[in-house]
Amino acid sequence: MEYEYSDEITSDQLFHAYGTTLPEVFRNAGKALFGVMSDLEEVKLDHEIEVKAEGIDEQHLLYDWLSNLLLEFEVEGVFFADFSINLIEERPGKGFHLVSIAKGSQKIPELRTHVKGVTLHRFSLERINNGYKATVVVDV
Amino acid sequence: MKEKLKQQDEFRWWLDKSARPRMKVGAKIIGSKEIINTLEDAAVEQLTNVATLPGPIEPVLAMPDAHWGYGLPMGAVGAFDAEEGIISAGCTGFDINCGVRLIRTNLSVEDVQPKLQQLVEELFNRVPAGVGSQGKIRLSDSQFSDVIRWGAKWAIDNDRGVPADLAHCEEGGYMEGAAMQAPQVSEKARRRGRPQLGTLGAGNHYLEVQKVEKIFDEPVAKVFGLEKGQIVVMLHCGSRGFGHQVATDYLESMAVAVKKYNIWLPDQQLVCAPANSPEGQDYYAAMKAAVNFAFCNRQVMTHWIRQGFEAVFGRDWEALGMHLVYDVTHNICKFETHEVNGLKRDMYVHRKGATRAFGPGNPKIPEDYQSVGQPVLIGGSMGTASYVLVGTEQAMKETFGSTCHGAGRAMSRKAAIRKYHGRDIKNALEAKGKVVRSMGTKILAEEAPNAYKDVHVVVDSVHGADISRKVASQIPLGVVKG
Secondary structure (H helix, E strand, C coil): CCEEEECCCCCCEEEEEEECCHHHHHHHHHHHHHHHHCCHHHCCCCEEEEEEEEECCHHHHHHHHHHHHHHHHHHHCCEEEEEEEEEEEEECCCEEEEEEEEEEECCCCCCCCCCCEECCCCCEEEEECCEEEEEEEEEC | CHHHCEEEECCEEEECHHHCCCCCCCEEEECCHHHHHHCCHHHHHHHHHHCCCCCECCCEEEEEEEECCCCCCEEEEEEEECCCCEECHHHHCCCCCCEEEEEEEEEEHHHHHHHHHHHHHHHHHHCCCCCCCCCCCCCCHHHHHHHHHHCHHHHHHCCCCCHHHHHCEHHHHCCCCCCCCCCCCCHHHHHHHHHHCCCCCCCCCEEEEEEEEEECCHHHHHHHCCCCCEEEEEEEECCHHHHHHHHHHHHHHHHHHHHHCCCCCCCHHHCCEECCCHHHHHHHHHHHHHHHHHHHHHHHHHHHHHHHHHHHHCCCCCCCCCCEEEEEECEEEEEEEEEECCEEEEEEEEEECCEECCCCCCCCCCHHHCCCCCEEEEECCCCCCEEEEEECHHHHHHCCCEECCECCECCCHHHHHHHCCHHHHHHHHHHCCCEEEECCCHHHCCCCHHHECCHHHHHHHHHHCCCEEEEEEEEEEEEEEC
């Protein structure tokens, strides 16, 4: 399973993303984030934007990256539906650094909701038996 | 946690600080038994979380529209001592200065009904809606700095409104002391905000042409310029991507600050910093920039709404009597002074989904409303009733001058999207003679009126508790949504 949604919070949206590797859980969390807003299958991948992120640890790196995706969506007008995580590295004394390519379309699909931001409520990136699990609540 | 609530009277419920470890003060919930019955236990739990933060002033409050959110419940008020307490980006939330303004008119239902379709179309075309919607205003970098410094005043200085509009905005349409540049206001936030001035956005934001349905308090309604059968316009929106980015930036930086200041958090979304620390004050200055952006955003759109009416009715807006009744914010943190146990105390009041409700005689409210109290604007869910209330002395004594903000969700957005179809919602509204325009129909589903609590029950609770009083109610005729 790449990701799943939960209804348990009344006003906001919770999702879990999974991956056997760190890049994979990031990619799936990105897809879950945009999947809250519309159906990803409807989106042609004809536009690419490089999106970077920084964080003191892997969890903060994920927070920064997801937040930066929302920023680029609004500023560049590209709705993302897939991602390539090209680099995640730890720089001594400087924390983690990520470089990704976000893929999507300037033809924005009809939205069912709008994500305003990624909250820290229950936010986590944890190791599970066969990889990683991210838990994210977004403000919609 | 709900079983620990003690009923004080018909509309008041108390949760003692012994309800759980680390609570520093008690919590109070305003609401009828019906409200308490439907309130999620998790929302009460979240209220107790806020009471564990440093320096809270009793009580932490939930309004009758409260519901489970992230961090602080929506519909909550948390006041913290200005010296010993904290300022929290998490408690304020993403939609900084999300708020409501109400514009009156001299028009009656009879004047508007025949031209309603045309009017709604006109408003939809003039006010850009939708996600990331690019505004019609092109701002240079220095103009953007002026917008976030001067708020609605920037719009007035640039011929999009009149000085009287400012007098009828909370804070006079801008907060002094806003930061404009990095490091307080990031380049990311500026980049995100610049193209979005003068845009409605999506989600729960809307613009409604409403009819005043009932008057509950004739003398106060008269002071506010409202009467039965009159057409008014309600605008509900906020600081857009600019505010969302300011919030995001400070959630990240305050996550570091809580470690530095050794603050224990029951929920990492409640990230905060000591009120008088550089981190706390940096956030406060950046938050003010977002507050000002939102005031300016609503003012710019007011200008276009007036132009839309002018185009349809062929008279200028002054002749149409389109004065601003008031502009309130319902997502904000503010430095205020309130009397607590007979002593004046300086504090930072966080209102997340709550409205200021200052009573008569308060110097912070407009001169022409001094005798009655400030207008409190309550937006119902899309397509349902809205209210105008008035602030009271009781609110000053009991709730740090605060009251509810809207209906409050009763069903999760995801559940609403699954249960309802946007097309059906639109058809149902249209069957009742309402005109609805939106970017798409899917987005209407999450805002389905049935996904919300009954706004009448919410308002009856704050009226019953006397933390604000009913003045008028309105029903929508036309809806514009992002």
